[in-house]
Amino acid sequence: MLILPALKRLENLHVFSVAGISSVSDDFVVEFVARLGHNLQELVLSDSTNLTDASMKAIAEVCPGILALNLVNLIKLTDSAVGYLANGCQALEKLILCRNTFSDEGIAAFLEASGELLQELSLNNVKKVNTDTAISLATKSRKLQRVFGCIQITDTFLNGHSNAEVKIVGLKMTPLLEHCRVLIPDNPFKY
Template sequence: MSDYVLPSTLARSSNSLAALTTLSLSGACRLSDDGLSKLVSSASVLRSLNLSQCSLLTFSSIDTSADSLGSVLRELNLTDCQSLDSMLILPALKKFEQQQVLSLAGHNIKELVLADCVKLTDSSFKVISETCPGLCAIDLVNLSKLTDFAIGYLANGCRAIQNDEAFAAFLETSGDWLKELSLNNVKKVGYNTAASLGRHSKRLHTLDLSWCRNLTDEAVGFIVDNCLSLRITKVFLDGHSNPDVQIIGLKMCTVLEHVKVPDHEEGPLHYYSLSSRI
C-alpha cells in the first residue's frame, strides 16, 4: 500500500473509519509517516494498532498517533520497525493514557520507564529480559506486585543493568513487601544493595547471597542487624565445612556457647558503622 492511494480512498467517505477499533498494517513497508497520520486522524476510536515491520515509519508518526489516539489506544505493536529510534519515541509513548500492551521487539532498548504501572507482575519482566538484552536502566517505582523472580529475570537476561545501584533502587521501591529474595550469583551486588536491604526489607525472612563476591563482612552484618525477620536455618549451620566460620548472635545453641552474644540494648548494633555512612 502506497501513501498516494490514502487521500482519495478516505475522501470517498469521511466517516468510513469512525467505528474502526482494530487496525493491522503489519508489513506495510511503503507506509510513510504522512500516510499513517491520515489513517489515525480518521480512526478516532482505535483501540489496537499493529505497525510491525513498517520500515519507513519514524518517531514522528508515533508522536502524531499519540496526539490523535492518546486517550483511547490500548495496544501498539512496533515490532521490527527499523527506522524507529526507541529513545526518541519515549515522550510519545507517555501520551498513551490507556495503553496496556506495547511490543518493541527488535529494538535495542536502553532505557525503560515503568513507574506507577501497578498491574505489572513478574511475568512481564520475563518478557522484558528475553526481548531487551541491551537494557541499561529501568524505572520500577511503585511496582508493588513484583517479587525476587522479577530481579532474577532482569539479572539473567539484562546483564547491562546487573549492578549494585540497580538492585538497590529496586529494593528502595519494593523492599517493604519482600519476604524471600535470591541474589544467587548476581556478582555485582554490593554495598548499595546491602544498605537498601537493611533499610527497606524488614519483612524479609529468606535471603540467598551465594556467590555475591562483592559483599563485605560489614555489608552482610548490616543486613543481618537490620532485617530482623531473617532466619538462620539448620541447613546453613550444618551444611558448610569451613571450621573458621563463627556466627555471632545465635542463642540457645550449645555448639556456639563459646561465642559471646552481643546485647543490642547495651549499645549500637555491631555493624552500625555501615548505617552511619548512608
C-alpha cells in the same frame, strides 16, 4: 495512501494492522490517525520499517485512549518515540517493542511516566534494556502480568519482586507454553 478514502468510512474501527507492509510511511500513519485514531484501541505497525518518530508523535497526539501498540522491528524509532507515547498514550495496557534500539533510560522513563496500566510488555531483542528498566518495572508497573524476552532480568528480580501476578515468559530452561492456561470444555465433542 490510496486506501485512506476507503478507510474513512470505517468510523468505528477499533483494531488496525499494517504489519509487514514496508511501504507504510509516516505520511500514511499521520493521515490515518487524524481520520480514524479517535476510536482506535489497537494498532499493529510491526515490520513497517520506514516509520519514524513522526508516526509515534501523531499517535500520541490523536490516540490517547489506545490500549495496545505493536512496534516490532521499527528500527528508525528513537527514545523520542517512547517519550511521545509516555506523554500521550497513558491508557496503554499492551506494548510490544521487540527488535528495537531503545535505550535502557528511554524504556525506564516510559515506564515511570506511563507504566501504571501496562499489563503486557515485550522487550525481546531490545538489547540496551538493563537495570533502569528493571527498577521501573518493579516500582511502577504494578498491573504488569507478563514480560517477554528481557534477558537482562536477574534472579534477584525474579525471586524478589512483590507482584505475584507477574508472569515472565521465555526464561532459559523453562517450557515456553508453561504460562498458558488451557480451557477444556465439559464435552469436547459438542459443537
